[in-house]
Amino acid sequence: MTRKTERSVQELYQDDPERADAMAFGRRGALKGAALAAMGGAVGAAIPLGGNMPPGTLPALFGRPAAAQGAGGAAAGPQMMRIDGKVEMILQGDRPLVLEAPETILDDAVTPNDKIFVRNNGQIPPVAENADSWKVTIDGEVNAPLELSVVELRSRFENVTRELQMECGGNGRAQFAPQTRGNQWGNGAICNASWTGVRLRDVLRAAGVKDGAKHTGHYGADPHLSGTEDRQAISRGMPVEKAMDEDTLIVFAVNGGPIPHINGAPVRLLVPGWPGSLSQKWLTRVTLLNEPHRGQGMGGTSYRVPVTPIVPGSSNDGASFRDMTSMPVRSILSSHAHGTRLAAGTRSLDLRGAAWAGDHTVRAMHASVDFGATWTEMQVADPANRHAWQRWQGRVALPSDGYYEVWYRATDSEGRMQPHAPANWNPQGYGANAIGRAAVLVG
Incomplete structure (x- = not known):
């Protein structure tokens, strides 16, 4: 007779979350007794506040890789890569090259050049032989088309310096279930x-x-991945109203020096608060149009979200979708990495991070260490200027040693709060902005 080997709670959560919930929480939806002990064994520590864990909540140590190998079988960390001019980052893709900044390296009020994330859509063009002579064309629905060098841009128009957020439209994509297409940010x-x-x-x-000019179309020098000359790597556009926003810039410097080549030197667009795909790198041309641009990355499901919810996992041609505009409210925790181990006896955590909300501001920030049963308000600083992120900080108390999760959420100036689970599933995974969760083991 062959003896059946039952899987651990951790294995069940990885392979069959519904069955794991049934075993761990039971009919009353409370994690206690043997189930609580089993869950604690899986995460490698007692869970002092585990009775507050909502049914259906996959422990954070199971749900995503820890920054470092954790106790009790926590997943190994994500694949990392370091390239010239950048700190070590999370490798999201190598063709095209895509690198994500771990939340803990984003601990500066102003992001240094070596910590700016990398998002390419095609091949990387050669370095400009003479950056000052790089030309940008303005044409289409204009009375007098222009071709301007970087020197002419600098000398002819007012130079402005602003702290501005730039965010990929797919930021948070890994939160969606079932998994969507694209880099799992x-x-x-x-x-x-x-x-x-x-x-x-x-x-x-x-x-x-x-x-008659109602929209823009943007072009860059980066070749398509295939090398085909008649195809753009990405070419998106926006309503003229956003192009006329005082913070929408053609930029030629960052943090007081040249833009890193990998981030679009010598000149790029910077369209803050909206999907970063509009911030065309290696900019060569902006054209004015009387209808929406039809370039690569426009239409269908590209950078578009459903107007009304669709069934998660279903296919859709995007005919009833709308273009993404202002990005949703989001926050990061930069003081403690997911999977952090702290010394025995630690009874409080001094937290800090950043929050932002597209074209809006952040009016409140809260953190919880009891699985959302109670929330502690954090202090939120004013933005340096419009479209800059806002730093936040505060302290939470820990009653004993054990396994905790720091949950953190922001609320924007319109009263919209980060949800407990990502909403409005879509095939390409845009707009996921669920509350952040970082596992912390004390002792």
Whole structure:
């Protein structure tokens, strides 16, 4: 007779979450007794506040890799990569190259150049032989098309410096279940650097925007992955109203120096608060159109979300979707890595991080260490300027040694709060902004 070997709670949560919940929580939906002990054994420590864990909540140590190997079988960390000019980052893809910043390296108020995430859509173009002579064309629905070098941009228009958030449209994509297409970003496809350039609206006005111009189209020098010359790696556009925003810039410097080549030097667009795909790297042309742009990355399900919810996992052509505009409210925890081990006897945590909300601001930030049963309000700083992220900090108390999860959530100026689970599932995984969760083991 063959003896059946029962899987551990951890294995069940990885392979069959519904059965794991049934075993762990039972009919009353409370994690206690033997089930609580079993869950503690799986995470490698007692769970002092485990009775508050909501049914259906996969422990964070099971749900995503820890920053370092944790106790009790915590998953090994994500695959990392370091390239010239960058700190070590999470490798999301190598063709094209995509690197995510771990939340803990985003601990600066102003993101240094070596911590700006990398998101490519095609091949990386050669370094410009003469950055000052790089040309940007403005054409289409304008009265006087322009071709301007970087030197002319600098000298002809007012130079402005702003701290601006730039975020990939798919930031948070890994939260969706079932899994969607695209790079499985955590929350680190974000930066808040100090950008210097000229306002796009000043340049467009110099070209004379016609009344019929309603949209822009953007072009860059990066070749398509296939090498085909008649295809763009990415070419997106936006309504003219956003192009005329005072913070939408053509930038040629970051943090007081040249833009790193991997991040779009010598000149790029910076469209803060909206999907980063609009911030065309290696910018060569902005065209004005009387209808939405039809370039690579426009239409269908690309950078678009459902107007009304669709069945998760279903296919859809995006005909009833809308373009993403302002990015949803989101936050990061930069003081403690997921999987952090702390010394026995630690009874409080001093937390800090950043929060942002697209075109809006963050009005409140809260953290919880009892699985959301209670929340502690954090202090939120004012933004340095419009479209800059906001730093937050605060302290939470820990009653004893054991396994905890720091849950953190932001609320924007419109009263919208990060949800407990990502909403509005879509085939390409845009807009997921569930509360953050970081596992911490004390003692």
